[in-house]
Every structure is written in structure tokens, then in C-alpha cells.
Amino acid sequence: MKHKANTHISNAITKLVFAITLTLTLLYSIFVLGYSWVIEDNIFNRLVAQQASSIKHNYHMTGKIDVSDKQIYQLFKGWQQVPTEIREIVKSEPNRVEYRLADGKTYHLTRFYLGDNEYVLLADVARFEVSRDYFKGVLVWLVGFSVIACCLVALLGWRMGRKIAKPLELLAYTVKKLEKGGEAAFQQSIKHMPNNEVGQLADAIEHSFKQLNDALARERDFTKDISHEIRTPISVLQNALSLGSDSATLAEQQSDEIYFSEQAVKQMRSATQKLTQTTDVLLALARNESSIAQSVSLNRLIEDCVLNHFALNHSQKGLSLELEIDMPNDEVMIIANRNLLEILVNNLLSNVVAHASEKDVQLRISKSSIRMTNYFAHPLPLNLTSSGSKAANSTGIGQGLSLIERICTACGWTMHVEIDTEQQRFSVVINLK
Template identity: 25%
Template sequence: MIRDRFGPLSTRLLAAFLVVALSSVVVLTGGALWGTGRGLEAAETAARRQAADRVAAAVAAAYTAAGGWGGVNLAAAADLATGAGARLVVRTADGVTVSGHGRGMPMNTGTGAGRVETRVVAGGAVVGSVLLAFGSPSDPAARDVAWGWILLAAGVALVVAGLATWFVGRRIVVPLARLTRAARRISAGDRSARAGVHAPGELGELATAFDHMAEEVARAERTRRDLTGDVAHELRTPLAALQAGLEELRDGLAEPDAARLSALHDQAQRLGRIVRDLAELAEAESAALSLQWRETDLAEVARTAVRAHDAHLRAAGLEVVTELEPGVVVRADPDRLHQALGNLLSNCARHARRGARVTVRVRRAGETALVEVHDTGPGIPAEELGHVFERRWRGDSARGTAGTGIGLAVVKELVTAHGGTVTATSGGDGTLFTITLPRSPAR
């Protein structure tokens, strides 16, 4: 279970989240340090400028009190400079140095980033200048504080990345692990295995599609198994009758008269019909690989199919009516469509009541072509309509009717191979089978 929850995908997710978190921290750190440095530099420059202005004002006051540079008392100005952490240099307007004050300050009086110079104005005239030479910048302490917050933010980002990985891992990796286990069980033969995952978004859709696929696989296997049993049952009865009849003839217990031979012939025909139905189904399932495509007039196909089955339909006591719109052309294999339509007509002959009417209609419907076979027979119960195109399915009303229940499944396979659909509807006026095919663009 731990390996399922925190397998390679979880590890990769954790690595991805950590890389994103660390990258974000690095980018934010660079931006924070740059912004902090610029902010501290601007603040320190403004503070130094204000200190220089205050010192210049104190020097101007001393100059005015002394009436000139001779005997000027610069003690107050020196105290202000020392308080600001700078060395004070006072010059006259001619550039002569009057005095330099400040403890531990450098003696170089040139210009630079750590020096601020401003004019001394007394009586409305510039009488000299002051130069404040500051020491080392005061920002290392501020940078240390910034680094502390940055490290704290990095720690929080890593913790959030770990929690996000755990959360996403549970939402993604655990459902994927369940899907994997279910797929392995199905491949091992357990057709009852289901993922049973309820997840949001595409992962939930994948899980739902997987379970639906598993249901279809299980249903198809049940259908094949039931088909095998039903075919064996259908074959067993005529084979048993043939065997018993032949044994009677062999042992001289019955005369080989016309009635006896005719009964044996009927059983042989029943066997042949079952084999033909199975062969048609197998052929229809591979029809997409063997279609002979060409422009086909549906009215002509329907007319030919009705003509071929007319005797069978009339023998069943059915009235046949055709409503064939000319010029309804599709790209198809006419032989396969003839086969599909013939199966629908045979189904009518087998299940419709005597005296019923069978209407075969061909018409346009927008960009599609419709072939409709409608009989006024007893209809199909609503609960059985969804199963009529399943292999070997036969409704309750058809239990006593000869056949294997494969004919309509063949129709569905053939129509699907043409890119079309076939539907069945039933009501008080009988049953309507509708084949829908795409019309040729030129028609």
C-alpha cells in the first residue's frame, strides 16, 4: 500500500514541487535582496543629505556669530557630524580648509559614495562648504534581517511543497494505482474487477470509462458464452433427430418412405440454417475489411431486396408496400446493404402476424439517407427494444419461433461498417426499423 501511494510518480511529483518551490525562493530572494539594497541605499543617501544640511546650517550660524571665518566656533557642527557618524571638513568659498573634526574618520577629503558635500550660506551669500565623510554603510544588519526572513520563507515553501505533493499524490496516484490493479485483475481473468474510483475531472472520466469498458468486456464474454450454449442447444435437437431417424433406417425399424426422408431433410436444412447464420455473423463482423465501395442508389437496393423476399413475405400472409424516393445515393457496398435489408424483411416474415402490412421506405433526411422497414405486427415490448440487436437475443414472444436470434445482430454489424446506425422503435402500430446512412456529398 505504501508503495502504491508513494511510488515513482509520487517521487517525481515531489521532485517537481520542490524544484518549483526552490526556484521561486531563489527568484524571490534575488528580487528581495536587490530591492532591499536599493531601498537601504536610497534611505541612507537621504539621511546623509539631511545630516549634511543640518551641519551646514550649524556652520552658517557659527560663521554669522563670529562675523567671519576668523575665530569661528565649529564645536556644534562637529558634534552633529560625529552624531551622524561622519568626519566634518569645512572649507571657505576659496577652497581653504578651515577645520576637520570627527573621531576615527578617514583624512581623505575627496569625493566618493560615502561623502556628501553641501554649501554654507550666510547672509544670502555662499561663504563656504561642508564635507561629511561617512564610514562603512549600515546595511549589513538590515541584510542579515532580510536573509533571516528569506530562509524562513524557503522553509515554509518546502513544507507547503511537501504537503501539496502528499495531497496531489492521494488525488492522482491512489486512483491510478486502483486502475492499475483492476486492469491486472481483468487481464488475469477476473471479469468482475472494477476500479471504483470517484475522482474529479479527467481522472474521474478515465475511471468511469474504464469501468464501463470492463462492464462491456464482461457482457461480451457472457454473450459469447451464452451464444455457445444456445448454438449447441440449437444444433443438438436437429442432430439428435437426424441420428435417431438414420438409426431407424439403418436397423430396418422404419421404411425409407417420402415422409421419413422429408423429415430428415428438414432437420438437415435446420442445421444448415444455423450454420449459415453463424457464418453471416462472422462475415458481418469483418465486413469493414471487405466492403466494395461504390455509389449506390438505395431505392434500387430496396427494390431488389423486396423482389427477392416477396414470395417469402406473401407466403407468410403479409402485404408488401414500397415507397422509394429516387436518387437517394450513398457510397456503400450494395450487396452488403441488400443482405442487411433482406435480414430485416426475413425478420418481418418470421414475427409479423398474417394479414399485417410491411412498408419499405427510402427517403432523404438532410445530409443523411433513411431506409425504413415498418410492419403492423404485434410490436416489441419497451423493455426488450434495447436488446433486439444483441447476438442470439430473442424476446419472450419469439421463443417458439425458429431461428438463432442472429439476423438483427448481422444487420447492426453491416450498417455500422458503412458508418451508419440502425434503430428500432415500436408502438401501437407495430415495429419500425430505421437504417441511417450518410448521403454522398454530390447528391
């Protein structure tokens, strides 16, 4: 899966730092405004408390009850003399510090006793409130400070993000060049990686790449060796069987110490043919031949496979089958690897010869699919496409459908099976698109 770099680490870091800075500046602004209001209210409360203490002291010294500044302070004897609006506010919010009335005035109050009488002292502080007068100016300054701070921190975050992302981008670039044989450039780039987690990641990639190269080299060597070591004895065995059954006279057969009957020779021919097909499939998949595709005539390839299939044309079971081939009159051309497609069709034919319970077999070809249908008599295994899965009466190794599915996966095709238990019909469908 390819991931497109729709977002960069530097941008993500910038956005994150910007968001954190903006949040902190907003919280700081709210704190400053709230703190200024709290300080102002506490100053007014202290002034009211000092005035109340002055009234008490004057009362004890002279017996008179009076306020020093009647323009600011109002003294009421009992709650009944206090303005109704303030009484209602105190009744609903007894712990309130500041009381704002409908006429725009703002009061702070305190209660105290002189003798047995309760007095209420009100202070009109509206003229002395500075937080409201300077609120807009302070707000503008705080917003400006927040914007400047966010811009500076965002720039710092962007530079920090670029510094962090640069070695990662270099690492990604050099890793991509590995596909084109840039091992030397990759080795050189690793030397310049920072001594941190990025450098550790580069070392891990280098180690994994070396292991992968070693594994691929071993696989290539194995494929070459197994191709030679398996194909050579198979060819020798096929030639020996052909010469032994076709040219040997009766006298030579009777005088030979080792003699195979005609039936044994046929069985060995069938076994070598199956071994050849299996070898072709495994080697083709190991060499990743699916990447080498060309335009192939599906009609002609099917005809060649049917005419040249050994078991279909030379075994008793194969000769008893009546293969009905249904294909379009027009030539069906597909883009595929010819070798893998031929192996796939041959495996379909081999499965039919091995497992068909009746002579009627259908092979239908369309522009986008291949369908092989035959009848079956014995119960089918649960996981048909699993490696080693086979029916109880099968003499095979259970690799037929598994190999076909692997070929489909390698070529980008899909395979599925359809089972009609009522009519006991079994179909393998290969979708070529």
C-alpha cells in the first residue's frame, strides 16, 4: 500500500505548537482579566470594611453615628431601610460581593452592629471602577500579545518541525532509491543521520534490507538449483519411459532383468507429468513471472492445452471424458503471463481428469472469465483451496486448487468455486479482470 504525504511532520508540529500556544494565551488572558476584577473587588471590600471600623470607633469615642464621605457611603439602620433591589439580591445570593443595579450603579456592602442595632453600610463604587473602563484596551493588548506569541511560536515550531522532518524525508528518499539499486547512496546517507531515534530507524532499515537481500539471493540460487536439479531427472525419466515402452521388443523385455509392464509405464508417465506440472507452477511462482505480461489469445491457449494435455489424451480416464468447450467466435485477447496462464489451464484439466465422476465436462470461456464444470460423486472437503485439502478417496496431494489460487493471486485475478449439491456439479470460476 502506498501512502501519499498529504501532511508533513513539520506542518503537524507547527499546528500542534500553535494550538497549544493559542490555548495557553487564551487561558492567560482569562486569568489576567479575572484576576484584575478580583483585585478590584477586594480593594473596594477593604475600603468598606475600613469605613465600618471608622464608624464603630467614632461611635465608641463620641457616641455619634456618621460616615466620613456621604457621596460614596450610605448608612442604613436595619435591612428595611436598604433599597429593595439590593435586599432581593442579597436574599437570593447571600455570598455575593458586588451588587449592580438597574440604574447602572455598583455597590459593595457590609453589615455590623452598634449596640443591639444592625447597620448596613453601602459604598457606591461605580465611579472608581477602572476594570470596565480599561477592559477594551486591555483586551486589545491581550489579543495582540496572543497573536504575536502564536506567530513567533508557530515559526519556532515550523523550524523545529523542519529540523525533525528533514532526516526522515532524506531517509524516505534514500529508501525509495533502493528499488533502483541505490545501495551506495543509502549507505552514505546513513552516516549523516542524527544520533537519535531517526538514526536508530535508519540502522534498523539497513539491517532489514541486508537480511532481505540475503534472503532474495538465497531464493534466486535455490530457484536456479532446483530448476536444474528437478527438471533434469524428470527429462531423463520421461525419455527413458518413452524409449522403454516404444522401442523395446518382446524378447528384449523378457531378457531384461528390470521390466515394467505397459500399465506401470503409463502410471509412471502420468506421475512424471504431474511432477512436471507441479514443478512448473512452483518455479514460475518463485520467479515472479506474473510481472512479465503480454497479449495472449485465450482461445488458442485453451486449444493448445487441451490438445497437449497428457492425462486428458493418454489416460483411460481422460479419454473417457467428453469435454464440451464453449468459447466466443471472436478471439479473446487478455494481458497475462502466458506461462502462468497455461499452467493454470493445465491444472484445471488435471483436476477434471482426476476428480470428475461422469464423462460430461464443460469448459466455458468468456472475455473476462474461465469456468470449468464437472460432476462429483464423493463428499468434498471443507476448505477446498487450502494446501493439502483433498477428499477421502483422492490419490492426489491436495495441491491442485491451492496452486490455481496462488497463480490467480500472483496475476491479480480471483478464483471461487460453485457447488450444486443437488445435481452434484462442481465449478471452478476464474475471473480474469
